[in-house]
Amino acid sequence: MMLTIIDLLGKGVWAGVAAIGFAILFNVPKRTLLPISILACLGTMTKFLCMNLGLGIIFSSFVGATIVGLCGMYAARKYYGPPLVFSIPSVIPMVPGVFAYNMMLGLLDLSSKMNQEEYIQVLSHTTNNGLKALFIIMGLATGVALPMLIARKESIKRIEHNKN
Amino acid sequence: MNTIEKDDTLHVGTTLLEIGSLLMSSGASTMRIRHTMNRIAHALGFNIELMITHRALLLTLSDEDGEHLFSRIKRISPHGVNFKMVSGISHMSWNIVDEKWGLEKINKEIDRLKSQAHYPRIIILTCVALADAGFCHNIGGGWIEMLIACIATFCGLFVRQEFMKKQFNPYICVFLAALTASIIAATSKFIPYEIMTNKALATSVLFLIPGVPLINSITDLIDGNLQNGIIRGINGLMLCFAIACGLLITALIFKLQLI
Numbered sequence: 376m377m378l379t380i381i382d383l384l385g386k387g388v389w390a391g392v393a394a395i396g397f398a399i400l401f402n403v404p405k406r407t408l409l410p411i412s413i414l415a416c417l418g419t420m421t422k423f424l425c426m427n428l429g430l431g432i433i434f435s436s437f438v439g440a441t442i443v444g445l446c447g448m449y450a451a452r453k454y455y456g457p458p459l460v461f462s463i464p465s466v467i468p469m470v471p472g473v474f475a476y477n478m479m480l481g482l483l484d485l486s487s488k489m490n491q492e493e494y495i496q497v498l499s500h501t502t503n504n505g506l507k508a509l510f511i512i513m514g515l516a517t518g519v520a521l522p523m524l525i526a527r528k529e530s531i532k533r534i535e536h537n538k539n
Numbered sequence: 540m541n542t543i544e545k546d547d548t549l550h551v552g553t554t555l556l557e558i559g560s561l562l563m564s565s566g567a568s569t570m571r572i573r574h575t576m577n578r579i580a581h582a583l584g585f586n587i588e589l590m591i592t593h594r595a596l597l598l599t600l601s602d603e604d605g606e607h608l609f610s611r612i613k614r615i616s617p618h619g620v621n622f623k624m625v626s627g628i629s630h631m632s633w634n635i636v637d638e639k640w641g642l643e644k645i646n647k648e649i650d651r652l653k654s655q656a657h658y659p660r661i662i663i664l665t666c667v668a669l670a671d672a673g674f675c676h677n678i679g680g681g682w683i684e685m686l687i688a689c690i691a692t693f694c695g696l697f698v699r700q701e702f703m704k705k706q707f708n709p710y711i712c713v714f715l716a717a718l719t720a721s722i723i724a725a726t727s728k729f730i731p732y733e734i735m736t737n738k739a740l741a742t743s744v745l746f747l748i749p750g751v752p753l754i755n756s757i758t759d760l761i762d763g764n765l766q767n768g769i770i771r772g773i774n775g776l777m778l779c780f781a782i783a784c785g786l787l788i789t790a791l792i793f794k795l796q797l798i
Contacts, residue, residue: 389673396670399658401751403622456626459568463754468674472748473741479783516757
């Protein structure tokens with residue numbers, strides 16, 4: 376599938392809108408809304424770019440979340456707030472919601488299937504969706520946490536303090 | 540630095556427990572709660588030992604010689620994500636360290652943070668509805684599907700808020716919201732126009748996805764707080780299950796093929 380720049384920008388902008396919606400649902404401080412939407416836009420665009428390069432959805436999500444985590448550290452310093460306030464709403468547009476409830480629907484479906492052939496088909500579908508959901512979520516959380524884990528600091532503020 | 544008399548240990552202990560329980564119910568990770576409470580306690584001149592679980596907090600306070608002063612357990616109120624609180628408490632903890640705030644000022648700040656308003660309801664509803672339209676665009680829906688997802692989300696979130704207000708079980712609230720949103724999205728099947736009903740249906744319930752519990756679950760697991768990580772993960776899966784039930788019933792009513 377070819378991805379044009381317009382498509383990519385469109386996806387990024389709508390991901391930014393989605394992130395703002397969730398940020399408001401999570402009641403973030405007003406000053407962080409703009410950085411959150413920019414972070415989400417960057418992260419999602421990176422994800423779709425990687426997918427277009429053939430990296431697969433799991434690794435692409437991980438790369439996107441890492442970008443969000445890195446920029447989130449910068450934003451946390453610039454706009455004063457814990458990094459999680461910036462990074463969690465920004466990765467919400469990448470959370471594999473459809474996979475997660477497809478897995479649940481599959482599980483419910485499995486409990487009523489008797490026919491062997493159908494059963495195997497639904498089983499493979501369910502396992503596939505479930506594993507994708509699990510690994511994407513793990514990729515997102517690891518990607519967001521990675522910059523902080525590498526910096527080995529519990530707080531962005533302390534890094535600044537130590538520098539002075 | 541240590542301006543607080545020993546008689547105040549009771550007040551220090553209850554304040555620390557209050558801060559911890561506010562952080563837990565606002566959606567902070569276990570590691571963050573531990574660090575923040577340690578930071579504040581040390582700034583006030585105490586040592587603490589903590590046990591943090593999903594719905595209760597156990598604190599033992601001792602002075603610098605290790606003499607036992609205070610132990611108490613506190614129940615944590617039900618969870619509702621509130622990042623203004625997390626951000627505010629983080630600021631406060633650094634002010635306590637840097638500007639040597641006293642206990643009275645800390646309590647005043649906590650009261651101020653608690654009384655902070657949420658965004659107006661209509662703004663929350665509109666923005667979340669637009670967010671779902673965004674999701675719909677990103678999985679390949681057109682303008683019509685986006686509009687349908689938008690309306691469905693608006694109604695679904697409204698139903699959820701109403702039932703939350705009446706203090707129903709949280710999973711029931713999510714189930715009813717998923718049911719409402721998916722029924723509205725599924726009625727688009729009857730519009731005499733070519734519509735990808737499945738895409739509208741799949742995105743109309745995405746606003747219910749428990750992103751914060753799931754991400755916090757993995758964060759806790761990475762930090763080694765395995766117990767809390769597992770509990771948060773199961774909470775997230777229960778919410779997914781409630782959403783799937785809502786979708787399944789809609790599929791039965793409208794005879795839709797979901798998978």
